[in-house]
Amino acid sequence: EDALLPSPQNISILSTNMRHFLTWSPVTIQGETVRYSVEFQGEYEREYANESWIPICECSLITATVCNITEDISATVAYNLRVRADTGARRSQWGTLKGFFNRITTSLTPPPMKVIADGYHLLVELKDMGPAFQFCVLYWKKGQESRMHWKMVKDVSSTVHLDTMEAGHDYCVKAQTYVETINRSSSFSQTQCVRAQGGRSLRL
Amino acid sequence: SVTEIRSGFTAIKANIQARDPIRTLSILSHPQSLHKVKSSDRCCIIHNLFNFYMDKVFKHCQTEDSYINRKISSIANSFLSIKKKLEQCHNQNKCLCGQESTEKFKQILANYEGLNITSAAIKSLGELDILLDWMEKSR
């Protein structure tokens, strides 16, 4: 069967916060529906398994030009990825991602965060970003930036208690995500400050 | 990471262990349990076992189920990334192999070679939690 179809071009990876997507430009053939199939190859497959490729069945004969490969990029090694176009009667050669993809290059964004003063208690609400994520939360009494406290938070299903505060004082908080499997952190979120009871609770 | 290997294995444990009908033989835990290995021999056993799984196990565990194959690939690639870290430890000679660990590893290879290659590989893969339990317990 001759590979008459052009292979997909502009194959690239979008990877943010450990969620990885393969994208490519559509192959357009007048009057025909073009479908795509994606395969991956980890470093193990290259070094130990005869350079075999593994199909991603969720992205087999799909019409979309994006594939969520997060489930399969599940180790901190270099992965190869490839896409092929298919109209049923004809099929393209594989188009392969230029260079490897390693999840260590994912971009990590500062975590959305809400700081709360509840009486003399300093609390923080963080958004659950998935099992790979922990949060490093720094907090300090305003003006005492040299005496910062920190807390590693893993479970963020509800309002997390950080510490107690002295009456009427302002306390500031900032947080960053930490991904243990790639040993990297995001930049810090915007600092948010609140005031302990014994004075109006202001967001400064 | 080991956590990712553990969750990958948990996803395929029932399927893989169901493919191993032999109850009377274990690759890793009998006749001598991993839990009896001295802590000084730990690094050597882990190093040898990671090589064992890379060289002799994963590649012979191809199944007809693409989901299982993808999970095995995920585990194998996680093994590879940990193995590379262990290599640094091994190359700096901090991973000495005593006589006991050498004997233990020989026993594991003998258990493995006592079966045909596919059965031995599937059995070894099905015993991954034995390795992980031991690694995590004595961490």
Next chain:
Amino acid sequence: SGELYCSLPNPRNVHFESINMKNVLHWSAPEGTGEGVLYKVKYSVYGVGKWIRKPECRNINRTWCDLSNETADYEEQYYASVKAFLNGMCSDWMETARFNPLTDTKIDPPVVNLSSTEKSISIILTAPEKWKRSPDGESVSLLQVYPGLQYNVSVLNKKTKKRWFFSISNNTLVVPWLEPGTAYCVSAQIHVTTPLLHSGFSKEYCIATLKDKTA
């Protein structure tokens, strides 16, 4: 030859149910068999060559058998098997999946003990004990079995309806600077990272801070 004719339908859904490593074999009666079915149970240590009969579960009519004693070593893994008998007929031996007590057990929530002062509550958590052979046998806390064990604690202010969440490694937590004369309800959960296990949250235990004497 006295050989039983094994055409009785098989016991179904043969599996271990384990809580705090109390490991009980359960199964369902063979399809379509009414009263009078009896069962036999055997078990084996994975990797060891022989099946061992459980005498206390021989010719029983109940559909469970406590194998905690036989599966107490959580560094081993196990299989168990059940056979049914009725009117001179029998079923095949029906086996469990491979059972790993360390990863396949469920963990009860911790016990929560509270005390309070005017402005604080003190929370003491006690992890459940591993199943033991007899009441006067040696107690082993699950903390010893799972060194990475942690507690997640939820504290609800009944007046403001606000809930705070703490994650602690040791088993005591003091929450200071609270409002006098206010009810707080606490529930706690056990969380083990390796292997990944967690209990449900305990029921809520409530206590009130003492009234402010100066007010």
